Structure formats: structure tokens, C-alpha cells
Amino acid sequence: xxxxxxxxxxxxxxxxxxxxxxxxxxxxxxxxxxxxxxxxxxxxxxxxxxxxxxxxxxxxxxxxxxxxxxxxxxxxxxxxxxxxxxxxxxxxxxxxxxxxxxxxxxxxxxxxxxxxxxxxxxxxxxxxxxxxxxxxxxxxxxxxxxxxxxxxxxxxxxxxxxxxxxxxxxxxxxxxxxxxxxxxxxxxxxxxxxxxxxxxxxxxxxx
Amino acid sequence: xxxxxxxxxxxxxxxxxxxxxxxxxxxxxxxxxxxxxxxxxxxxxxxxxxxxxxxxxxxxxxxxxxxxxxxxxxxxxxxxxxxxxxxxxxxxxxxxxxxxxxxxxxxxxxxxxxxxxxxxxxxxxxxxxxxxxxxxxxxxxxxxxxxxxxxxxxxxxxxxxxxxxxxxxxxxxxxxxxxxxxxxxxxxxxxxxxxxxxxxxxxxxxx
Numbered sequence: 110x111x112x113x114x115x116x117x118x119x120x121x122x123x124x125x126x127x128x129x130x131x132x133x134x135x136x137x138x139x140x141x142x143x144x145x146x147x148x149x150x151x152x153x154x155x156x157x158x159x160x161x162x163x164x165x166x167x168x169x170x171x172x173x174x175x176x177x178x179x180x181x182x183x184x185x186x187x188x189x190x191x192x193x194x195x196x197x198x199x200x201x202x203x204x205x206x207x208x209x210x211x212x213x214x215x216x217x218x219x220x221x222x223x224x225x226x227x228x229x230x231x232x233x234x235x236x237x238x239x240x241x242x243x244x245x246x247x248x249x250x251x252x253x254x255x256x257x258x259x260x261x262x263x264x265x266x267x268x269x270x271x272x273x274x275x276x277x278x279x280x281x282x283x284x285x286x287x288x289x290x291x292x293x294x295x296x297x298x299x300x301x302x303x304x305x306x307x308x309x310x311x312x313x314x315x316x
Numbered sequence: 317x318x319x320x321x322x323x324x325x326x327x328x329x330x331x332x333x334x335x336x337x338x339x340x341x342x343x344x345x346x347x348x349x350x351x352x353x354x355x356x357x358x359x360x361x362x363x364x365x366x367x368x369x370x371x372x373x374x375x376x377x378x379x380x381x382x383x384x385x386x387x388x389x390x391x392x393x394x395x396x397x398x399x400x401x402x403x404x405x406x407x408x409x410x411x412x413x414x415x416x417x418x419x420x421x422x423x424x425x426x427x428x429x430x431x432x433x434x435x436x437x438x439x440x441x442x443x444x445x446x447x448x449x450x451x452x453x454x455x456x457x458x459x460x461x462x463x464x465x466x467x468x469x470x471x472x473x474x475x476x477x478x479x480x481x482x483x484x485x486x487x488x489x490x491x492x493x494x495x496x497x498x499x500x501x502x503x504x505x506x507x508x509x510x511x512x513x514x515x516x517x518x519x520x521x522x523x
Contacts, residue, residue, distance in 0.1 A: 130503065174353045231506070235520035256523075263520040274504045290497035291504060297481045299438070305484075307474045314446035314468040316463075 114143075114202040115295055116224055118210045119276075120216040121232030122262045124244045126278045130232060131211060133285045140313070141289075143206040145198055148174065164194060182212065182219045193220075207292055213220040214268045228295055230288065232271035235279045323411040323431055323503055325417045325424040328439030330471045331451045333485045336417060340492045348496075350413040352405050355381065358396040369402060389419065389426040394444060400427075410496075414499055428478075436501055437495065438479035442486045446471070471477045 121127045133144050148164040150171050159165055166174070169188045174180050185194025193210055201208045210220065221227045234240040242263065244255045269275070274291050278284045298307065328334045342349050355371040355376050366372055373381070381387050390399025400417055417427065420470045428434045441447040447469065453463045454460045476482070481498050485491045506513065 176489075233516065237516060237523070241523075259520065259523050262523070263440050263517075266517050269516065270506050270510065272506050274501070275506055275509055275512070276504065285502070287504065290418055291501040294481070294494070294498040294501040297483065297498060298469060299477050299479050302482055303477065305482070306473075309440060309476065310470075310473050313466065315474050316444070316448075316466045316470070 113238060114205055114207040115292060116198065116202060116208050116210065116227045117230060118212060118220055118227055119230045119232060120212065120214055120217050122234065122239050122240055122265060125232045125234050125257050129281060130278060130284055131209060133232045134288055137285060139230065140290060141207060143201040143208050145193055145208050145210045147191055148194050149191045152307065166221050179219065181223065182216045184216060201302060214265055228274040228292065230276055231269055232276045232278055234244060235277055321410065321412055321414045322499060323405065323409060323415050323417065324437060324499060325356065325419060325427055325434055325466055325518040326437045326439060327419065327421055329447055329472060330465050332441050334418065334439045336488060337485060338416060338489055340488060341495055345496060348414060350408040350415050352400055352415050352417045354398055355401050355510045356396060356398045388430065390422045391423060395434050417473045425478065436478055436483050437483055439483045439485055442484055444475050465494060
């Protein structure tokens with residue numbers, strides 16, 4: 110029954126543990142998932158490799174990609190462009206992999222509008238008290254940085270109900286399994302299997 | 317986050333292995349699921365126990381239940397009534413159990429209309445050829461009986477896309493896990509967690 114992969118957008122509060130979660134999911138189920146690789150105009154940092162961390166583009170190349178609609182979504186931060194190349198995502202989806210895109214809410218909603226089949230997942234800690242505890246616990250952030258993250262979280266929270274599922278990151282291992290179960294369950298949605306339903310109906314008409 | 321159970325309606329072609337699937341699911345995850353017990357006006361058969369196979373009612377009692385809207389859905393077959401008592405289902409849902417209702421499509425759609433949160437699952441074999449093979453393989457049915465089941469299947473198939481998920485019963489054990497994953501994943505739908513989202517938003521407003 111299953112053929113094509115599902116496009117998944119993961120967003121969530123900074124400090125919710127998205128990064129670790131993705132890493133665990135991709136290493137545990139590496140045959141099932143692929144992480145989308147973004148294109149950017151910023152310069153490669155040490156250790157970054159073309160096509161692994163990013164596809165590195167000149168500003169000119171990037172703007173041509175925009176013009177040719179070769180990007181699923183893009184945004185500009187400070188002086189640089191960041192975007193998701195369509196070709197790479199399509200190739201992975203066609204090979205049957207579920208492709209994960211880690212972007213924030215504005216990007217997520219753009220993707221969903223263009224590709225209504227996209228699955229939107231929102232990673233959240235069990236409570237805001239817990240989120241604050243984790244940020245303070247890192248010991249690397251000033252109170253000002255934490256407060257700015259909290260303000261950002263308040264903005265992001267406004268769109269939480271637009272996501273399909275909430276991933277409550279309490280226990281990492283349990284959370285990886287939950288996320289895997291949600292995505293694999295989604296493959297069985299009737300709306301994702303119209304072709305199979307048509308086949309069954311046609312078989313029954315022939316009897 | 318999780319509090320209340322989900323009401324699940326399971327339908328599917330006769331011969332698709334629904335019964336065995338339910339039995340396996342309920343025995344493997346007995347803490348998680350409860351099977352809804354129907355009320356009926358037919359007489360108990362040998363070995364059937366009140367409140368286990370059915371709640372046995374007189375015609376008069378049953379019609380009073382209808383009048384008082386104490387049934388989620390009901391239907392009349394031949395001379396007898398069959399229906400789903402609301403009180404029992406609500407009690408199980410409140411205790412946190414996911415409650416499974418095994419009924420056919422007309423009933424399923426009535427339940428969904430009354431309780432839009434209901435999860436509709438449709439059990440199907442991987443193909444109609446496979447369904448026919450299974451029915452023939454039983455060796456207990458005449459060709460006429462098989463043909464009548466096939467006609468019935470053709471009617472039921474017309475509503476397949478109205479179900480939320482398809483459970484393709486190919487391998488029993490895998491199928492039990494798929495069904496479990498789908499239902500547990502559903503608990504994490506944003507639309508089922510408005511209260512949690514509100515709590516998060518309020519916590520963030522206070523900061």
C-alpha cells in the first residue's frame with residue numbers, strides 16, 4: 110500500500126529539545142527518515158560540508174532559485190537567505206522516505222499551504238516552568254537571553270493549535286517512539302490512501 | 317496531559333479478521349482498551365453473561381432507553397434491537413480507557429455525527445482477492461454465502477473514505493501494533509489537547 114514518504118515539519122519552543130529528539134529519531138530509524146538539507150547564502154563554517162549541513166549558494170544563485178520556484182519556503186535572516194530546495198525533498202519523498210523539515214511557524218504554515226499533505230508537529234515541554242528550568246539549567250544563558258526566549262515562545266505558542274500533533278518532550282526515548290508512531294500511523298490515513306481505496310472498490314465492482 | 321479515553325469505532329469487511337484483531341489488541345493492552353458492551357433484546361445464548369457479551373433488555377426497557385436517549389446508536393435486525401448504552405461508554409472513557417465499538421458503517425456515521433471526536437477505523441484485507449481466498453479457505457461457507465458477503469463488502473466499501481484510518485490486515489501481529497500506534501498517536505492531536513494548549517499559553521502570558 111505504502112509508496113511515497115510524508116513531508117513533516119517540526120517546530121517548537123527553543124529549549125524544548127527538538128534537536129536531540131530529531132537526532133535520536135534519525136539515528137534509530139535511519140531507513141525511514143531523511144532530514145531536509147537547507148540552502149543558504151551564508152559562508153560554510155569549519156567542518157560543514159556541502160550537501161550535508163547546507164547547500165551553499167551565492168546570493169545570485171539563491172535568488173534564481175526563488176525566481177524559478179525551486180524552494181518550498183525561504184526566509185531572510187540578517188543578511189542571509191535560508192530555504193528548502195524542493196528537488197531534494199521530492200527526491201527523498203519519492204524514494205519512500207519521510208522527510209523532516211525543522212522550521213519555525215511562519216515557514217511551517219507556508220509549507221502546509223503549498224503542500225496540504227504536510228504533517229505539522231509541535232515539540233513542547235510538559236510545562237513552561239519546565240522549559241524555564243531547562244534553559245536556566247544549561248548555565249550558558251543570561252537571564253536576558255532566557256527572557257527573550259520566553260517572549261519568542263509566547264509568540265510561537267499562538268500558533269500551536271495549527272499544528273496537527275503535539276509532541277510533549279518529557280522523556281526522550283518515549284518521545285522518539287511517540288513521534289515515530291504518529292508519523293507511521295499517518296501513512297494509514299484514508300485521505301493518504303485514495304488510490305488503494307479506489308483499487309478495492311474496482312475489484313469489488315468486477316465481482 | 318492525557319486524561320480522557322477516545323471513542324473508537326471499528327468497521328470492516330466481514331472476513332477481514334476484525335474479531336481476531338480486536339481480541340489480540342484487547343488482550344495485549346488490556347489496561348488501555350475496553351470493548352463497548354451492547355444492549356440487546358434478543359435472548360441470551362448458552363454461556364453468555366449479562367454485562368459481558370451483552371446487557372440483556374426487554375423490548376419495553378430498550379424502547380425506554382431509546383426514548384431517554386440513553387443509547388449512542390441502535391439498530392433493529394429482524395425482530396431484535398441492538399444498541400450501544402451511553403452510560404457504560406462514558407464511564408470507561410472517564411476512567412481513561414479507549415473504548416472500542418465494533419459496528420457497521422451506518423452506525424459508525426451516526427456515532428461520529430453525535431460525537432465528532434470519535435475515531436473511525438476501517439479494517440480491510442490487502443486486496444479483495446485475498447478476502448475471497450480467506451472466505452473460501454474457511455471451508456464453512458457455500459459459494460452463495462461468499463457471494464452475498466462480497467455484495468455486502470461492495471456496499472461497505474462505498475464509505476471507506478469516510479473513516480479516519482485504514483487498517484490493512486495482512487499480518488496480525490503487525491496490524492495490532494499499527495492499530496495501537498494510531499490510537500495512541502491520536503491522543504497527541506492538537507485538537508484533542510486544547511486544554512493543554514490553553515495552559516501553556518496562560519503560563520507564557522504570566523511571564
